[in-house]
Amino acid sequence: MSLTPEEISEAISLISGSQMTEYMHLGFRTFFVYYWLTTLATEVNVMWPRRWRWGKALFLANQYFPLICCVFDILMGFRVYIVLPPKACTVMYQIFLLALNRVYLSSAELTLLLCVHALLGARSIYLACIMATYLVT
Structure with a gap:
């Protein structure tokens, strides 16, 4: 199968764009790890x-789950030249998607709701209403 010059040019631009996006994501991940190491x-x-207590647990969840998600994202989304069997890839994907991502997102949203509650100076009954609304949606 031979490609026309236009198709070759389009394929080269797609690959170049993909590599540029990958390098940008890798730069952001590197900055995140640098920030984590310095703090x-x-x-x-x-x-x-x-x-x-709950505050410490939320802090640690918000501190370490993004780091773990970053590692899984690099292993699953970038070319890392590691040969993994399909079963390992499936298990990694399920752990990432079901456990880490949901816990990470839920802890971040829960922390945001607690901060809104604290900033508003609301009573505990309002916090219960906010949490109930969050859990329903």
Whole structure:
């Protein structure tokens, strides 16, 4: 099968655009890991000595689940030249999609709702209404 010069040009531009997008995503992921590494000492000093409560659990979920999702995203979405059997890919995809992504998104939304509640200075009954609305949707 021979390609016309127009089809070759279109294929080259698609591949070039795909590579540019991949490099941009990799740059953002690198910046995220850099930010995490530079704030790790402060986190260890401030958050780790505290007792385990809901605030600490939400903070740690919002701190570490994006990092784990970033690793899974790189393994599944980029060319990493690692040979994985299909069963491992399926398990990774299910873990990423079902567990990590849902927990990560839910913890971020829950944190946002708690911040809105705190900023409004609302009573606990309003927090219960906000949470019920969130859980219904």
